[in-house]
Amino acid sequence: MFKKIRDDIEAVFARDPAARSKIEVLLCYPGLHALLAHRLAHRLWVRGWRLSARWLSQVSRFLTGIEIHPGAVIGERFFIDHGMGVVIGETAEIGDDVTLYQAVTLGGVSGDPGKRHPTLEDGVIVGAGAAVLGPFTVGRGARIGSNAVVLEAVEANTTVVGVPARVVRRPVPVDWRCFPAYGNEPGAVADPLQSAIERLCKRVDELEDEVTRLRHPPAAAESDDERRVVANLHR
């Protein structure tokens, strides 16, 4: 039990660059509070204490803004960042090391009893505001873009975005245990300093080309203005 809580705290610490200490994680992360409440509510649910389980989950929702149905099955080291507006349905199943951002819905599209909500395999990352709707599987290590609406199964290690969600990155062998912050491909979000240097280098190249062109103008295309600039350059 305490090991699980320790692992949950470690998971937040490892995946949120804003987390500064474990005590901060314990005190300030509603995703962690909702998860701890869910672990208790789920125990009550499977023992048949259905009303108490629902009540506890609603108290947790009131305090954290995160609604997890006590019937949902959740694996180890689950992390909900920010959390407000997250809804996880009764028959949702979540593997290990899964990450959700705020306002994610793991919902259903049918009122039939039985499995109505998605299954997220290990290491899945779901961006802010995304809705994953239906009783299908999102494969291990898949990433879902913010605000996507996913209506069908997603292959392992695949990235999908948009409404309805479409594939933007085909399956590539990724180690989903190495958490990429916000689900971005490593290196996809440019370092601002590196970007500035790259822009400067590009500008220098352009200016060098322009000087070369002015020094050696194509005879026919030479205008009076260009001739004057060239004369100045040769002075």
Ligand SMILES: CC(C)(COP(=O)(O)OP(=O)(O)OC[C@H]1O[C@@H](n2cnc3c(N)ncnc32)[C@H](O)[C@@H]1OP(=O)(O)O)[C@@H](O)C(=O)NCCC(=O)NCCS
């Ligand atoms: C989906 C995601 C994981 C993709 O990251 P990535 O693999 O680095 O992909 P890229 O940034 O190279 O984008 C690939 C393509 O998808 C598009 N794209 C990326 N995210 C998108 C989104 N949420 N919605 C629509 N299109 C998106 C890009 O414009 C790009 O399109 P292009 O190929 O036509 O240029 C990432 O963009 C994302 O949405 N992460 C969730 C972030 C989040 O929720 N943050 C909240 C923190 S509080």
